[in-house]
Amino acid sequence: MNGNNDDNIETIECLNEYLSTHNNSEPFSYFSKVPDDCKTYPCVLGIDEAGRGPVLGPMVYGTAFCCINSMQILANLECDDSKALTEEKRVEILSNLLKQRNKVGWGVEVISPTFICNSMLSRSKYSLNRVSMDSAVGLIRKAVENGVNINAVYVDTVGPPEKYQAYLESLFPNFKITVAKKADSTYPIVSAASICAKVTRDQALKVWKFSEDLAEAASSFGSGYPGDPVTKKFLFDFCDPIFGFPQLVRFSWSTASTALEESAYHVEWEAIEEDEKQSKKSRTLMTSFFNMTKSETDSNVQKHNFFKRRNLSSTLEL
Amino acid sequence: MLVHILGGKNNLECSYRDSKIHSLPCKIHADCDAPVSKYFEPYVTSQEDGILKASFRGFPLLGMKINFPEHYKGIILHESIRPETEDEERRFYVVNNFNSITYWNWDKSPTKNDLFVQALDWLDIAEALHSPIME
Known part of the structure; x- marks a missing residue:
């Protein structure tokens, strides 16, 4: 994650500007300046995601954090389950949250659709759950790196919460970690994170520039x-x-x-083809050993391995 | 069957020198023009190690540009009418030529172990074996 930003995002317009200037086929992340309070006093940090299900656009992971003492601010900001709020309301809450930059810090990772499908269609099949967890871990690490005095972490779960919680506890043994279903409607700090993520995703789609020139x-x-x-x-x-x-x-x-x-036209991938060829090769019938004539390939003059290994053959016909 | 390749020097020297040819690790069941510069090339990026990165239909690709040795050229042939029987003569016209190819693998950096890269070894060996001996 490269989350070092020269300019701070202080308004929704800044956020749009920031999103539209990034290459939208690569993942990128933003992390706000850490309020001084958050370096001194113990903090809560929430994590949630937006845009996991849709067939298009980025998936965004968001985090928000503040001192345990300042948590009343979140209630004043009306941080609630971001899915239950209208888009306008979410934008309003985020712009108010941005004004509280001396108390509340936040960050997002924008995971591009290209990165998501490239991961899922890679040789080693990097699953969406794995991508999600790594993003959450990345945000926590970034907060630690930037000096946030983390006391407790609240995360909205992907998959079974118990397993995910145990995993995070093994990585961050010094924090109180809570992984829960619907954490965004239970914990105000996760709601705040959820709003950061959701607004960022909505705006990213609004300012989306098609490299395909469409x-x-x-x-x-x-x-x-x-x-x-x-x-x-x-x-x-x-x-x-x-x-x-x-x-x-x-x-x-x-x-x-x-x-x-x-x-669209059908596309066949090389690796799959090779497997098929191999299975055909191994399918030699038992009865073939009793045939009087040799099969065609045997009667041909064998090419040297140099050529066979390189798939080279001399072409007399087209 | 006799195959004619027509075009000669003029077509080989023609202005298409900069043609970009991509070799993808998949078979596209199509025979038509493709908007490569619109859908594919905007996403080709170069990694720190010089390996190229791209995406085709959501599959991650890693590639490298392979320049052909001097005095070698790739050519693209076009056949206007394919004869109906196999015994007839066939005529191909050189419509384009290229000096390099961008070779792509699916999620694997191209190396010397790739068949395509190895196949080019033959050019050097053939030259050593078959070029006339000068006395």
């Missing part, structure tokens, strides 16, 4: 949830038969791959 595609992609008819239409309208979708889309989602099967 100006007409902007603002026509909807919420990104597979059930949204606008998103469905977008996947249909902006599908290139060779390349598929612009890289706003997470190719590894079944919604995307199903749409590709319908409207």
Whole structure:
């Protein structure tokens, strides 16, 4: 994570500016200046995510932290479950939170759709849960690095909370760690983190620049949830038969791959092909040993291994 | 069957020198033009170690540019009409040429162990074996 920023984000406009100047195919992160109070007095730190489910756009991990003594601020800011709030309300809460920069610190990691599908479609299959956990751990580490005096950490869970909590406890034995379902509606500090994440994701989509130069595609992609008819239409309208979708889309989602099967050329990957070839080779019939004639390949003059290993053959026909 | 490759010197020296050719580690079941500069090239980045990075249909790709040895050229042939029977003569026209290729692997840095890279060894060996001996 490269979360060292020269300029501080103090308004929603700054946030938009920050998001639009970043390369949106690579993950990037922002971490606010740590309030002096948070370096001196014990703090609570919350973590939540936004945009895990949608077929397009980045997934954003957010964190918020403040001194245990200043937690009343969170109640004053009306930090609540970000999903239960309207978009306008969330933006309003975040801009108020940004004004409290002497009391409350925050940070986000914007995980690009390209990074998400590249991870899920890598050879070693780096799962979305793993990506999520690593992002949460990265945010906690960043807070520690920047001098936040962490006392307790609250995290909204991915997968079974017990296992995730044990994992975080093993990494950070000095903090009181609570991993829970729906932590964003239970703990105000997680709500604050959730709002940071959710607003960042919404704004990232609003200022999204298509590297594919598809100006007409902007603002026509909807919420990104597979059930949204606008998103469905977008996947249909902006599908290139060779390349598929612009890289706003997470190719590894079944919604995307199903749409590709319908409207793009079929693509076969090398590794899968090789496996098939091998299994064909090993399928020698028992009866073939009793055949009077040798199979075709045996009668050919064998090429030297140098050529065979390199897939080289002389071409007389095309 | 006889194969004619037509085009000659003019086409080999033609202005398409900078053609960018990408070799992807997959088979695309298509035979048509592809908007490579629109969908693929904007995302090609260079890592610290010089290895190139890109993404195709969500799959992570790592690649490197392979320059052909001097005096070698890649050519792209086009056949206007494919004859109906196998015995007829076939005519191909040189429509483009290139001096390098960007070779991509799926989530694995290209190395000397890749078949494509190894296949180019033959060029040096062939030269040593088959070039006329000067006395």
